[in-house]
Amino acid sequence: MRSRWANKATVLHVGVIAVLFALQFVLPEYHHVNLARVMVLASFAMGYNIAFGYTGLLSLGHAMFFAAGLYAAGLMAQFAGVSAAGGLLLGVAAGLALAAAVGCLALRTTGVSFMIVTLMFAQAAFLATFYFGEYTRGDEGFVIPSHLRHLFGLFLAEPATRYFVALSLFALCLAISFAVARSSMGRVLAAIRENEERTRMLGYNVFLYKLVALTISGAMSGLVGAAYGMLFGYVGATFASIQYSIFPLLWVLMGGAATVLGPFVGTLLMFYLVDISSGFTSANMLIVGLALIGLILFFPKGILGSLRERAAPWLP
Amino acid sequence: MVESVRPKRKQPVSGVTRRKALVGLGGAAVSGVLPGFVRYAQAQSSAPIKIGFQVHRTGIGASYGRWYDRTTKAAALLINESGGINGRPVEIIAEDDGTDPKRGAEVVEKFATQHGADVAFGTLFSHVVIGSAPRAGELKIPYFVVSEGHHVASGMLNRYTLQPGITDVKSQVQSMAPWVAANLGKKVTMIYPDFAFGHDHRDYFSAAMAAQGGEVIGKIAIPPTESSFFKYFPKIPRGTDVLYHVMVGPGVLTFVKEMGEFFGSKRPEIFGFIDSLEAVNINSPGLEFLEGSYFWEGNPRYAQAQSTKFDAFYRAKVGVDATGASVNDPKDISTYAHMFGCWETLHVIKQGMESAGYRGPGDRAKLIEAVESITDMAASQAHPQGAKLFNGKTHQVFGHQYISQVGGGKLNVVHRTAIEDGFYKDEVDYTSQPL
């Protein structure tokens, strides 16, 4: 029974990647770039999901990990001429290092205290982008010179290349999520989310596991931040603001926390909710707000989370 | 003079590739299902010129957005009433950018690829411009901004981004210094937001003041998200002749009121940028302290004795009375010092398209070249704020600036700078970039 489930899930996820690959040939230009963007942002949400969904770490500071990657890649491009490949590596390193450092401190707390501590660290990071305005240009931000936005000779602003890179990033993050969800480590993380004390009494160093989860999550966020900068060419303080900490939380909760595909579903839904509603009304936030309330009333565990509960228990 | 070409049949502007055919197929397949997937016909010569208008309807820029919207609609109406562009009507496709750089970029993409807009236009806040410009450049859609930021002329952006309707902050600030030094005092303390915009003021004004033999003796940066300012006033050094303030955001009324409470009757001269008081009635309770202080204005809010007939015409068309308020609601104050930029930019687009013989998106490169070749703009109905000089290399326009004094519940112009006061050395030559 288990192994049949495993196969079903594997087929589903490989299938999603295949469909996304195929879609690039049929999508209109506008939705082509939208989907590329959604895949990148969903990768951020998947990174967040590792911490929040699987481990139960409700962070309100993930914008700082995203921004760490974004600024690492952007500033090194701007001031040291580092191009995309280096930028992506720097992004991972920055997200990883910051998450490990923040984790060492913030993971001494739990629950809402953890939420506030991560929020405060992220707020300090946000303010730092202003304080070092000489380099970052604060709120205004800066443009990454386009000659540096090349990855292995491919120009990232080229639509097909951008789509391919976004898809690769998405597939990578999906694979990481899938592996974590399936691994014995994933089982420990889920145990920590359910009952930290009990997990400790099974001999697990809970702090260390949480730190590893947060660090993976931060590294993924940093990678996505760097990729976002390189793919879309802009670095700015907005991406370090509280809003960009709330977005991944919202996307994950919409799609279903601790589901591998939930972050993607949530991100896609929110993107088109904003996009379509702002096409015909300036009251788009009203529609988005009502939609959020309506959805959560009917899908309290998010779309895939509720689906898993009601119809598809095999969803990882 | 204007050549109007009206072919009888639809013809795609560019060749149909396999991918585009597939795209069309896919689009057709889903367009019936999803409202977001409507395929717009390729621009054709009989169809309207589509101008994508990126507008701050929500977010921190919403006050500006509302008036940018009204001004743009009025200008489009006027252009259409007088025959459109190349005989074709102008259609404004407005969409909210949420005053957010990410959404801004998405909106530009939507204009270019979804609506098939000929050009994109509009937005004010610098971070939205800078976030959107790379995408405009990549999609090769001309992007006309009305932002007053120095980002265009600094060379940070690209050949497809232009600012032909409003002077940039570097030029504005620099042209203020001689008058301030000569009339208000040589020792200046600056209070500015700790944003890039504030840093531009700090850096360019300090340099310009030094050139006038003056000195900026205090630089007080206010952090973002601050809502109370009183505690910063003690940092103002003794011996300050002039307090120079530029604030952005809703906190400005607090700022002025607290300044009044702090200084009481013994205040230095005060010179500020009107940006923070755009859309705010100068007679609001709490602003009494501004009586006798000075402001930069991009365009004088209150009609002046020396105002041109062009200004009167423009006011009437946009629906603004002599006090800068909406003719329908005297409490509804316009963003008069900036919004003329939308009006003038649309007229520049018209001028550029007509001289390029613009027929559709295939002529976008020609449009850029045509606008780059514009130099002098005379004061006219198309340029009610005054004459301007456009620099095709830096994509930036230079115009007159106004200094007004608050008196009798009005803003009275006391000085108009010469266009040359705002000149500086070119920092980029966009014409050397490929199209």
Next chain:
Amino acid sequence: MDFGPYFLLATLEGAVGAAVLALTALGLSLVFGVMRIVNVAHGAFFMLGAIIAWWVADTLGAGPMLSFLAALIISPLAVGAVAVLAERLILRRLNYNPESTIVATIGLLYVIEQVALMTYGPDARPVVAPIDFRVQLPWFGYSGYKLLVIAASIVVMLAVWWGLTRTRIGLMMRATQFDSETARAFAIPVDRVYGGVFAFGAMLAAIGAVLVVPIQQAHYLMGNDPLLLSFIVVIIGGLGSLRGTVLAAVIIGLSDGIISVFFSPTLAKIIATLVVAMILVIRPKGLFGTQSA
């Protein structure tokens, strides 16, 4: 300015900030403590309180004092009514699930902000202070109204404290906070207590907003910072400790004022933020916390 007077000024400013913050945070603390939910729309209630205050003052057109007093009564009631509605229609149906509530209150925040934008508009609008009195100190002048805000906030807080400790309703609230199951067993109408607490929390935010609006103007995005600060205060103070909430508001308000004396403004904010984070790292349950989060 010399150090002494400057310090005094920063302290006064900090105290005003603390006074408003304490009220707003107290509202959040009650909701957080009793219902165990994160109300992201708390800042939106604050904003709503401010713009209704403007609307009341503008519609009445009476003298500043009368308009202000009317706003002080009408605005919290109106905001409380909105909160009751939200609690009935949304939160109750979600069974107060903490995670669902976050999404729902984010949705509520969007709705309230957009409605405010569409009706009230994007501009910042002032309300005239009920008293126009400038206290002239030897070194600088100070707004008499700001001193009044401090006093008013103390009065409201004392009233809340009295209500919670000396009345039957307060007892029911504390019992529910302590253990909602047991409270139910003792025939306490927990559902109604939840509705009441949610409304009362929103009303406290609205009172804070009415007090602040003559200083700060009403604006449709003004709720975000009070929301963040209130959260911080509630957690630093220690979940479930009202005394802690008030003390934390004073500490954070004052330190915001005083740290600004010593550092450049943005650096001061960064330092203050990190200090707060470190307090929680060292004392994860807050300064006065007894309950765990």
Next chain:
Amino acid sequence: MAAMTLLSTENLSKQFGGLRAVDSVSFTFLEGEIRALIGPNGAGKTTFVNLLSGRIPPTEGRVVFAGEDVTRLPAHARVNRGIAYTFQITSVFAGMSAMDNVKLSAQRRLSKGLFGPDPALLERVALSALERVGLAARRDEIAGNLSYGHQRLLEVAMGLGLDPKLLILDEPTQGLSDEEIAVFVTLVKEIAQNASILLIEHNMDVVMGLAHTITVLDRGRILAQGTPDEIRRNEAVRRAYLGK
């Protein structure tokens, strides 16, 4: 063969505010024992075992396990050395299957370095633990859906998964029916062949039926210690506890 000392404490104390919950307890526990820890409510039993398992730090004293001073070791490290603790209040992972619950307990010791355990081996070990408590048929059921008695058995299976040297069972029969208790007693006897057992228990039939030695705590101190018969005859114990 002389029994080895598995666990001992010296002057172990825990102070909560003004209350000395555990007061200078010196205690020796031999390998292979089934020891019952009894005492009236509030005697400090749970606090005492919490000190042994490391869930709370002592105020004074030492804990020595298998010849090593573990006083400063965190709980999870003590578990790794072989002290397993099953909770008084059932706390299986309610959202996971029974199988996953047991796998969690076993996988850490079966893991090598950075890599997880061999899945087949883990499956085998977990299944055998479930078999020993009689839950093999319910391996895929969500733990939260199991009956209370089964959840208690699952707790024990998790303890077995840890393959401990010392298994601390905190009131394992609380809430169980008589039949379930009978099954349980048999199970404990079987487990005791491979591990030492420290049992906190209120049910005197269970205690008398299982324990080799009984330690009686009262007000944080050891009141008496001895075989079941000795304890049954002890006057002080009668007064403090049995005679109520």
